[in-house]
Every structure is written in structure tokens, then in C-alpha cells.
Amino acid sequence: MNIQDNYQKNKKNIFFSENKNVENHRKKLISIFENDKFDKKNNESLKNTNLKNFFDFKYKYLVPEEKSVINNHHDNSYSIVCVNGQCSSFKDDKIQITKIIEGDYIDFSKNNTIEKNDHFVNLNSLFLNCGFKIIIKKNNNIKIKISNIVTDDELTIFQKNNFICEEGSSLNLIEEYENKNNSTSNILNVIKLEKNTQLNHFLIQDNSPSHNLIITSHSSCKKDSTYTQKVYNFSEGYVRNFHFSELIELNSEADLQGIFFLKDNNTSNNKTFVKHLAEDCKSNQVYKGILNDHSKATYFSNTYVDQVAQKTEGYQLSKGILLSDNASYFSKPELKIYADDVKCSHGSTIGPIDENAIFYLRSRGMSKIAATKILISSFINEELSSIDDKQMSQIIQKKLVRYLSKVK
Amino acid sequence: MFLEIKDLSVKIENKNILKSLNLNINKGEVHAIMGPNGSGKSTLANVLAGKEDYEILNGKINFKDNDLFDLNIEERAQEGMFLAFQYPVEIPGVNITPFLHSAINSKRKRMNEDEIDNLSFAKLLKSKASDLGINIDMLKRSVNVGFSGGEKKRYEILQMSILNPDLAILDETDSGLDIDALKIVTDGVNKLKTKDNSFLIITHYQKLLDYIKPDYVHVMVNGSIVKSGGSEIAAEIEKEGFQKFQ
Amino acid sequence: MFTDGSFVYIPEGVKCPMELSTYFRINSENTGQFERTLIIADKGSYVSYLEGCTAPKRDDNQLHAANVELIALEDAEIKYSTVQNWYPGDEDGKGGIYNFVTKRGLCAGKNSKISWTQVETGSAITWKYPSCILKGDNSIGEFYSVAITNNFQQADTGTKMTHIGKNTKSKIISKGISLGKSQNTYRGEVSFLRKAEKARNYTQCDSLLVGNQCGAHTVPYIDSKNNTAVIEHEASTSKINEDQLYYCRQRGLSHEEAVSLIVNGFCKQVLQELPMEFAVEAQKLVSISLEGSVG
Ligand SMILES: Nc1ncnc2c1ncn2[C@@H]1O[C@H](COP(=O)(O)OP(=O)(O)OP(=O)(O)O)[C@@H](O)[C@H]1O
Ligand SMILES: [Mg+2]
DSSP, rough: OOOOOOHHGGGGGEEEEEEETHHHHHHHHHHHHHHOOTTTTTTTTTTOTTTHHHTTTTTOOOOOOOOEEEOSSSSEEEEEEEETBOOOOOOOSSHHHHHHEEEEEEEEHHOOSSOOOOHHHHHHHHHBBBBBEEEEOOEEEEEEEEEEEOTTTTTEEEEEEEEEOOOOOOOOOOOOOEESSSOOEEEEEEEEEETTEEEEEEEEEETTTTOEEEEEHHHHHHTEEEEEEEEEEOOOSOOOEEEEEEESTTEEEEEEEEEEEETOOEEEEEEEEEESSTTOEEEEEEEEEEOOOOOEEEEEEEEEOOOOOOOOOEEEEEEEEESSSSSSEEEEEEEEEEEEEEEEEEEEEESSOOOOHHHHHHTOOOHHHHHHHHHHHHHHHHHHHTTTHHHHHHHHHHHHHHHHHTTO | OOEEEEEEEEETTTTTEEEEEEEEOOOOOOEEEOTTTTSSSHHHHHHHTTTTTOOEEEEEEEETEEGGGGHHHHHHTTEEEEESSOOOOOOOTOOOOHHHHHHHHHHHHHHHOOHHHHHHHHHHHHHHHHHHTGGGGGSBTTTTTTTTTHEEEEEEHHHHHOOOOOOEEEEETTTTTOHHHHHHHHHHHHHHHOSOOEEEEEOOOOHHHHHHSSSEEEEEETTTTEESSSHHHHHHHHHOOOOGGO | OOEEEEEEEOTTTTTTOSSEEEEEESSSSHHHHEEEEEEEEOTTTTEEEEEEOOOOOOSSSEEEOOOEEEEEEETTTEEEEEEEOOOOOOTTTTTTTEEEEEEEEEEEEEEEEEEEEEEEEOOEEEEEEEEEOSSSSSSSEEEEEEEETTTTTTTEEEEEEEEOSTEEEEEEEEEEEEEETTTEEEEEEHHHHHHOOOOOEEEEEEEEESSSOEEEEEEEEOOOOOOTTTEEEEEEEEEEOOHHHHHHHHHTTOHHHHHHHHHHHHHHHTTSSSOOOHHHHHHHHHHHTTTTTTT
């Protein structure tokens, strides 16, 4: 079914379709789709992407109303079960949760300067059918855990969330995606860090082969703020992690990190992009992947340094380990630099597990397979040991063990 | 007066480091500065050499009848100021021999002397290197790249003996040297010493001052010189530390 | 469009004892030059080929669109060096050569080797990506590049290494220096196809920025479809190191001399790949390209 028809047919279930400005914006998006040939060569965001993910899933827009659960624990921590992209409203003196509002939609569509032709983001804007907004109020220190659940087969979630950290606040955010049904989530997180804030964002992804997850984030950091994102992708289904950060004021920092574990016929597409638009900012983009069987991955990273962004420090690292003859990994670590007082670097390696190390371990009496597993674990140990949260670190360890049990 | 530092106050990144510092050095004298870590010794050395990161809040420095602040880094060097760095920087791909060759020629040019040609320079370098126990093979390498700590220090002294400065500032040149190397390096310094040149030696150890006899020893604490005297001060510090000067 | 060119054949087992050199010059105004070069090195042979380019000042733009193809058979080695100093245009970006060049190499036989070395200081716009197809087992491809851009120059250069055969190796060393208002881009692709057992690549691309109105960009594509192959890629971009400048000046070198020395050091890994006489010329050229823009 083509996009135009689909849109018209389901319009009444799509958010904000009665708003004229939104409508006009969507008309433009539709014409972009109609004119695009979906040429994978000329559109990086499509490389290694199965276009079936786009057009073949069932558009079932009417998201069943489900009551989400919000728990307010004593120690400034909250847990939220977000069902089908919906979250009920909540308010206390520290946080405020509401449904996504029109103003945020328009704000994003106007100010999105990164990657205008990302089809997945455009689809999200076009078919938006759920989403929430969380505000962390000034000077609060909060912990939130969100479990994202999709209830029905053949459901497609087009979800847009806004996270706002008000001045002086700090947020520890853990998001879990563990879905077993045959559905697709297309999620866009718009994240704003006001002055002097800190957000540690963990995304734990562990879906079954039938669930597709497309997750995109746009974060922006004001003065003295730090956004840290860590993605742990254990999904057996398709995952697309595209994460963008803009450092818009002095002395801010963005850390975009990820690890993925792929097997069977799975594919994962990853991209990080940091725009340095102010002085004295720092960024890290670090992705590591293990690929087994027939799996495929891409990783694009990009550091853009504007002419005014003096004293920038930008670092990129991409590491891929191919465990099988049929796995493949593509990476494109890019630097675009227009300021002179900068320190930017990137490193990228792709290869098998270090044979010398395997040899060494075997000479100490270890079997080849045991040695391989030890080396895979050590490859990502650094990341795991940096997790302060004991419970979360255990959860991740368990998933790692599960992955390793399939390595032969 | 050969070098006269008057009431010098210096700041870096909102931090006052040197505070109303005074120091006079005459031709032919050897001065030693001792002081606890972070007291500002290297800062003083860098200000003298003209490093550009510092903000001069106050004070005057006269060197060989020049206002030092009128000269940039290389002009000071060409006028005969030499700093043996505490941490010499590595310069990949820049070969030692041509590097020193251009250095000596730029000095000669300023002094209206003829440039020294390749052949005589190579000879000079070799003989000075062997005096300092530096292997000839080392002269083929890039400046400081992959040198051990002691090798870097020796190489600083080699440069000093080639450039033959009027005022040599040695910033902890003794650190990292084994006992034999210390002997060789200090011999090098003593050979170079005449009644027309002066030395400013920054060190933490009395040991060095056993080999190079200073005329004056200064104690620097918290950005100023709190006590000056003869070699007996070094012995005092060796015994009791800096506590009593603070 | 083909205007001129040369064909070189090195017979089996012949080691060419001297450097073959050509020299290109564009004299007449408003012209384009479209030459072709084909070099075939037969089994076990060796050749080193030098290419130098200059053009006098003109206010108009001129076009140089050349095509160079190299084929190395079993055990043969071809070393191709370029020192390109076409007229870059004036300080306001007026005039200059458009230098659009296609360079391809095929390591057809086992143990063959193709090595590209280039020093690119001229031209208003350069687009050039000497490539190697590593088809023969154990074959080797190398790319050494220095690209300096000043004023309004644009250089977009890099390489493409396609590993097809077993045990193939490639090495890429790229040094970009941007000054003035220029844009300097490294664009490269390394790919390992399924059959490229135990293939290896090492890439290092470093950029140096002198001045705050220029740009340095690194755009590498890295693609591996073989799990025994190893790709290592490193890149860095920074401005000239202040401590190094300070050190050199403390020894009495002027600011300009110090910059020239440090930049030459930065390029050393590439310049030393050039044949002796050329290396000296190239060093001078590097220093000249920096003149006036420092301080
Ligand atoms: N670039 C700089 N930025 C900030 N502080 C600096 C800088 N350079 C020096 N300082 C500070 O200035 C003080 C003096 O430093 P300096 O290096 O002169 O000490 P020092 O006496 O040589 O010490 P040491 O014996 O350890 O070599 C220290 O507290 C140091 O941290
Ligand atoms: Mg010191």
C-alpha cells in the first residue's frame, strides 16, 4: 500500500492531524516519499536496511488503550511500564509526565537540522500515534526506569518522546525494550539538557526475532551539561540505533556508546553524530560489535566541528569482531572539522578475535571455544565494569552469557 | 647587570603563580633554585624563555641590556638564552641533525656571523656528542622521539653545548639521570662554563650541586624567593626539607 | 578527448635500473589536457615511475584530466610517484588548474605490488583517488599521500583498496595540511571481499590545521566480509602542537621555520617513500606552500 493512501485512511488515529501546520508539514513529508527512489547507494541511512521493514508491516494504527503503571519509590526513583508507547499523566514536585503535545511536534519538525531525509524519522512524524513527555524539575536528582511493552501482534508504534532536564537536575534513565511479538516500534526521543544538568541514559534492547526496533534520538546540551548514552543491543530482531547530539553551549559533553551482539541472519544499523557548535565541548562516540553467523552490521559515526567550536575534543572508536565466515561489518568514521584548535581522532578496527591471544590461552590448557568466549567478554568488559548499578550489570551479564552459549 | 628580574608577578588561568619575585644574576655566576613541587620554578624558566601562555601582571626583566619582554621566543634564544626543558617534547619526523643545524645558523645570523656549513657542523656535532657519551646512531633519530628519560636530558645538554648560550637555564636536568650520566652531564656543564656566561640551575637534589658549584642558592616557595645564600642552604634543605621556609 | 599519453611495458624479469620520469606542463591558455598512461609490468619486473606537474600562472581555470592505469603481473612491482604543483590560483581564489585524475592499479599476479606516492600542493581543485585492486594472492597495495591546501584550494583525495585475493595487504598513509580558507578532504575505501582470507589493511590519516578558516575532513569507508581479515584504521585531526613550536623557537628558529620543520616532520613518512632527489624537492615544495600563511 502506498504511503499517501495509508495516511489518508488512518488519519483520524494519527496525532495532531487536525492541526493545519502539522498537516502542511506532513504533506511535504509525503511528497518526499513519493519522489524518492529509495536508492540505497545514495542514502546512507538505508544501507543494509531491508526496505520491507518499511512497506510490508501491517499498519495497525489504533493503538489499544492500555493503562500504564507509574511507581514512585521512596528514594527519588520511579518505575514506569509504558504500554504501546503510552504513559499516563503524573505529577509531583520533582517530575511531570504528560502526553506528547503539538508544540513539541512542531518544534522538532522546525528545528531538526540533522538528516532531513532520514525516512524512518519522517515516517515517525507522519504516522505519529503515541508518545509522552517527561520533565525533570529544577535541581532534582532522579532515577527512572521505563519498560517499553508492545501488547499486540501486527502493531506498529510510532512514538515520540520528549525528555527535558531543567537547570541543575540530574537523571539516571534506564529504558528496556524486550518484546516478543510480531510488531514494530519506531521511536524518536527528543532530549533537552538545560544548563548544568546530567543525563545518564541506558538502553537495553533484547527483542525476539519478530520485533523490529527503530530508535532515533536527538539530544541537545546547554552549558555545563553532560549527556551519556549507553546502548546494549542483544536483540534477535532488527534494530536500528541512530543517535544525534548537538553541543550548543560552552563546556558541554556528549557520550554516545553502544555494544551489539548479532547472530543468525540479524542485521543492525547504527549511527552516531555529534555536532560541536560551541567552545570547550567534548564528545565520544564508541561502538563495539560482535557478529556471528550471517549477521550484518553498519556503523556510521561523525564528528562535526563548527568554526566557532574551538578547543573541541572529539573521539571516535569503532570495533568489530567477526566470528563467522558469513558475517560482515561496514563502518564509516567521519570527521568534518572547520575549527583549528581541536583534538579529534578516530580509530576503527575490524577483524577476527586476536589469534595470538587465543593461542596464548590454549597453551595454558583452555579449549578454543572457552578461549574465544573469554576474549569476547574481555572485549566488552570495560563497558560492563563502568556500570554502577549492580542490578543492571547483572541483567546485562546474563544476556551476555546467553549470547555466548550460542557461540560455537 | 646581566639578568635582572624585578618584582615579577605572573598568572596563568586565573592562578597567581609567581609573586613579586626578584632575582639578579651577574656574568660568570652560577645560581641554583630549589623549592617544593609546584612552587613555580618551571614557570619562572618558561617566562624567561618567553612561553606565551602566561600573563605578566607586573615586573620587569632585563637581559643583556634588553627589555626581555620586547623579544619573542626565538629572539631571546638567538641572544643567548637557553632552556633545558624539564619535559622535552617529542617532534616526530624532525631529524636531530638538521634541526640543530638550523638552530645554530639562526643564532649566527642574528650575531652577523657566517653560517656554518654541513660538513663542519656534522664534525662539531659528532665531537660534542661523543664528549657527552651520546651514541652517533642517536643523531639519526627524530627529536626526542622514543628517547628514554635520561637520553632526553643528555640530548638537551648536547644542544646546549652546541649553541653555547650566555645564560643557560637547566630545569631539573639531573632528574632521570643515572650516576654515570650525571657525572658526564655535569662535566659538560663545567667545561662550558666561562667567566662570560651564567647558569640558572633548578634542582631538587643537593647531589647535583656537589658537581656544579653554585655561587648562590635560592629557595623558592609559593612563587617567591624566600631565602638566598651560599651552598650551605642546599645542605640545610637536604637535611630538613622545605618545611621551615614556608 | 584523449590528447596524448604514454605506454610503458617492462618485460619479464627486467628490473628497471633508473627512475622513469615524465614532466607535465600546461602552457597555453584556456586549455584542457587529457593524457593517458598505461604501465604494464610483466612477471618479476620492477619499475619506478615519476610524474611531475607544473603550470604557469593564468587568470582562467584550466583543466587537467588524466588517466593512469597500472598492471602488475606475478612478482612484479610498480612504484608510481607524483609531485603535483599545478598553479593553484591566486590569494583570492582566481584562476588555477582543475585537476581531475583517474588512477587505477591492478595487482593481477601473485606477490605483485603497486605503490602510489603523491605530494599534492597545487591546483585549485583536486579530485584524485589512486586505487588498487588486489587480485593476486599475497599482492600488496600502498598509498602514501601528502596534500597541502592553502588560500581557496580544495583537495579531495584518497584511495580505494579492494582486497580480492588471499593474504593481500594494503597500507594507507595520508597526511593533510590545511591553511588559509582551504578545504582538505581524505576520502578512502577499504573493502575485503569474501575470498580475501587473511587480508590486512593498515590506514593512518592525519590532518593538521593551520589557521581557523580552513576545514579538514576525513571520510573513510571500511567494509569487511571476511572474518579472517583485519582492518586497522586510525585518524587524527589537530592544530599544530604549541609545545613543539615553543621548543623549536627556544632553540632560535623563527616561527615560520619552526612550522615548516614540524610540518615536514609530519609528512616524513610519506616523503621518505619518494626517490631520493624527489624527496628533497618535495620537502622544499612543502616549505614553499606554507610560506606567507603562517604567523
Ligand atoms: N598551564 C597551566 N595551567 C594551570 N596551572 C598551571 C599551568 N602551568 C603551571 N601551573 C601551576 O602552577 C604551579 C607552578 O608550576 P611549576 O611547573 O612552575 O612548578 P615547579 O616548581 O616547576 O614544580 P616541580 O618541582 O614539580 O617541577 C603549579 O601549581 C602548577 O599546577
Ligand atoms: Mg618544574
